[in-house]
Amino acid sequence: MGLLDGELAIVTGGGAGIGRATCERFAQEGARVAVLDIDPESAAQVAADVGGVAVVADVADPEQCARGIAEAHEALGGLTILVNNAGVGAAMPLHSYSDDDWGRIIGVNLSGTFYAMRAAIPLMRKSGGCIVNNASLTGVRPTRYEAPYSAAKAGVISLTMAAALEYAPSIRVNCVSPGFIDTALTEIVLVDDERRAIVEKATPLQRVGTPEDCANVILFLASPLAGYVTGQNILIDGGSFLPNTQADAVLQSFVARNTKDS
Numbered sequence: 001m002g003l004l005d006g007e008l009a010i011v012t013g014g015g016a017g018i019g020r021a022t023c024e025r026f027a028q029e030g031a032r033v034a035v036l037d038i039d040p041e042s043a044a045q046v047a048a049d050v051g052g053v054a055v056v057a058d059v060a061d062p063e064q065c066a067r068g069i070a071e072a073h074e075a076l077g078g079l080t081i082l083v084n085n086a087g088v089g090a091a092m093p094l095h096s097y098s099d100d101d102w103g104r105i106i107g108v109n110l111s112g113t114f115y116a117m118r119a120a121i122p123l124m125r126k127s128g129g130c131i132v133n134n135a136s137l138t139g140v141r142p143t144r145y146e147a148p149y150s151a152a153k154a155g156v157i158s159l160t161m162a163a164a165l166e167y168a169p170s171i172r173v174n175c176v177s178p179g180f181i182d183t184a185l186t187e188i189v190l191v192d193d194e195r196r197a198i199v200e201k202a203t204p205l206q207r208v209g210t211p212e213d214c215a216n217v218i219l220f221l222a223s224p225l226a227g228y229v230t231g232q233n234i235l236i237d238g239g240s241f242l243p244n245t246q247a248d249a250v251l252q253s254f255v256a257r258n259t260k261d262s
């Protein structure tokens, strides 16, 4: 018997990284999964691997996002779990971000989460369900050079808590806040052994996190084990939130090497 037997789940950004690991973990625990991603190939690949369905949509586009949620709901024959995981980031001084950079980072991370929740909640209200949003440690403790991303993720945490209040008791809404996790999103920073070692040293648990570390916590929040948990934000950061300034050094050296500061 699995923790998610009979559950019907949508995972946005399910084509890679933490989203992919979440699709795999959910399927292992008995859920039927819709892999919603902007990238058709990775969505199709993960859907095939987990015996689920692929849905292609850009969550930052309100119409595409609403259509994607409706399509996934139809293909699954219902909806009981939504994981808002799609996200994009960038690292540069605040004054270097263009309108497009700002629009994309807020659009995917914050607006995309809002659009998907707005579309999914009416589909879940009758039978109940739960939502897990993927925020970030930067949403709790902003990171130098990631101002738009930090602001977007702080918004995701706030959106999570507001929705938890509004939709209790029928829908539980929680979020996770990963620290440094080994995915495509962090490969610009974890480019070599030297920088990886700096992150590891600055992390109390002495390693970079894995997508599976995150998938396990998302699984917990989506499962009946968290039946009395709503409006919470769980940090998956190896203890990095605890006072420590060394992790910043990695981003500082990256930005110094890669941007021309005017």
Ligand SMILES: NC(=O)c1ccc[n+]([C@@H]2O[C@H](COP(=O)([O-])OP(=O)(O)OC[C@H]3O[C@@H](n4cnc5c(N)ncnc54)[C@H](O)[C@@H]3O)[C@@H](O)[C@H]2O)c1
Binding pocket: 012, 013, 014, 015, 016, 017, 018, 019, 036, 037, 038, 039, 042, 057, 058, 059, 060, 084, 085, 086, 087, 088, 089, 108, 109, 112, 134, 135, 136, 137, 177, 178, 179, 180, 181, 182, 183, 184, 185, 186
């Ligand atoms: N990797 C980390 O260290 C880390 C840390 C904190 C938070 N997070 C958050 O975790 C989530 C997953 O990140 P990841 O590291 O697995 O990234 P990733 O780049 O490995 O995967 C992101 C996935 O989202 C998809 N995606 C991107 N934009 C999309 C859009 N507009 N619509 C639909 N799908 C889209 C991509 O195609 C990709 O499949 C993100 O929200 C990210 O902000 C990651």
